[in-house]
Amino acid sequence: MARPFAPKVATANHLLEGDVIYYSRPGWTRELSEATVARSPEEAEALLREASGFPLETVGVVLTDVTLENGVPTPAHFRETFRTRGPSNYFHGKQAGHV
């Protein structure tokens, strides 16, 4: 049986800074909670296409699954949770504010 569609956001690393960013129509944000969510395969395809149009800002644009909590996207996988925070051995990365 086909798996039910999981909502998705488009994410990448910032070209200059290297840190994690999310597509938030019509631009990019550093907060997952502000990301534009695709709620169907068609929306996901369109989102990826749109997010891929910023080669001077982004590296490695991909879609990633999210869980919606009151409509707000949160990570569906532990890797994404770490990407929203930064490393666990130092208070660096997003958890410390801007990289």
Place this chain on the structure above:
Amino acid sequence: MYSYTDFDERFVRARIDEFRGQVARRLDGSLTEDEFKPLRLMNGLYLQLHAYMLRVAIPYGTLNARQMRQLAYIADRWDKGYGHFTTRQNIQFNWPKLHDVPAMLDALADVHMHAIQTSGNCIRNVTAGHFAGATPDEVEDPRITAELIRQWSTDHPEFAYLPRKFKVAVTGSDKDRAVLRFHDIGLRLRKVADEIGYEVVIGGGMGRTPMIGKTVRDFLPKKDLLAYLEAILRTYNLSGRRDNKYKARIKILVHETGLEELKARIDENFAQQKRVLPDVAPDVVARIAGDFLDPVFKTDPVQQLTFSPALQAFIDTNVTPHKRADHVSVTISTKATGATPGDVTSGQLLVLGDLAERFGYDELRISHEQNVILPHVHRNDLPAVYEKLQLAGLATANVGLISDIIACPGMDYCALATARSIPIAQQIGETFADLDAQHDIGPLKIKISGCINACGHHHVGHIGILGLDRAGVESYQLTLGGDGTEEATIGTRTGPGFAYDEVVPAVERLIKAYLALRHGPEETFLAAYRRLGIAPFRAALYEVRDAAA
């Protein structure tokens, strides 16, 4: 220490200028990321989970004080005030910004360092035993060979696009401190009837399919080294698989072709090479060897000092005999309780540089076990060195003990990771923080990787820990009995994996079982494991867990 010629200087600076131009072209859109990525990787620049990472080559782990200080400067100026020493004797900076990298490379070039060939399918930094030039048990300083290979392999046009990355290690003694049998090529210097040559081992590796390297030549005369290496590389370059990156390492070629058949192909190639490639010229070797001469050792008589218990504990674990009776080698652990294995702050890097200059004849080494070594220290200087290490938080007396853990960056940094490894190492370190208890447990090597690529050498850990993603949850597979020394052994899987918070209790159960089963303190964990087999350790791991379930 290797020396840069004018040619090296010009070559490295030209590469930086070229890279500066490539960065500018990426930023103005004339290069796409697909075009730029291989170029940045050739210059050691990766993009990880949270930021770029610059991997800097430390040739065979050898540094001088000025270089160590420059690493501190780079860490402060362009990174977050620390560096991470890796299992390949390199250093990584975890937070550079793209536009700063050319300046970082310039700063490295100022002290004759670079990041070339620290990535990509080329011949990577050649590693060597970390007591090279200091240990009493070596036939010859392996760095002379390592430097020869470095010069030969740097920017070698034929080997810039191999099927996969290629790693070479050299050891100067029978005691393998370079994990020789787990490299694509391992060279062991040996002396037969007054002639020095090499045992040549090929096809070792860790990763998804761990393999112990096989001896392809018992004794290769020194003069034939480069022709023979070319023959191996050429055979691999032609025959190695390029259809599947997991099957592209030379270990798979050895496995699928069979050693004898491959040996025949290498020998055939070698015969051709011998016709066109001259022997390694003695004057070239002599020039390189001249860069690795002994320092002018102090000859002060050794004083009979009384050491504090803390210093004595440090000497017991962190100090090893030197080829001169009045000197020792000092291993400086980066694994203080709760520390990240391999991480050293800029302040500590400065202290290490100062110590090398004041007490260590300007020499430092990085070990594959992510520690720093002062290879030559006069015995009379031990108290002063220890005091300065203490002040810098670098005097942990745990080398070779349970908390002297190797851990790769894992999912705290690495984009390829399937789970975290650093916090597991930190937790084990904290659980076994009591040094007396650690000494009671005795020699034990725990090695942790955050994915199957095995950069944390888990396959050769006495206790190996591999972090995996099992249905969206971090899960850790344990292996026992691995050994990266001359007795090369791949660890055996214990059974089902453990959840993140079950790993440390599992290690505690293993240790408890070992302490109960051993024939006294002189029987190490590994020796007890070899005598008893895996069964009692499995029982300790799973019966308790299953009973609690």
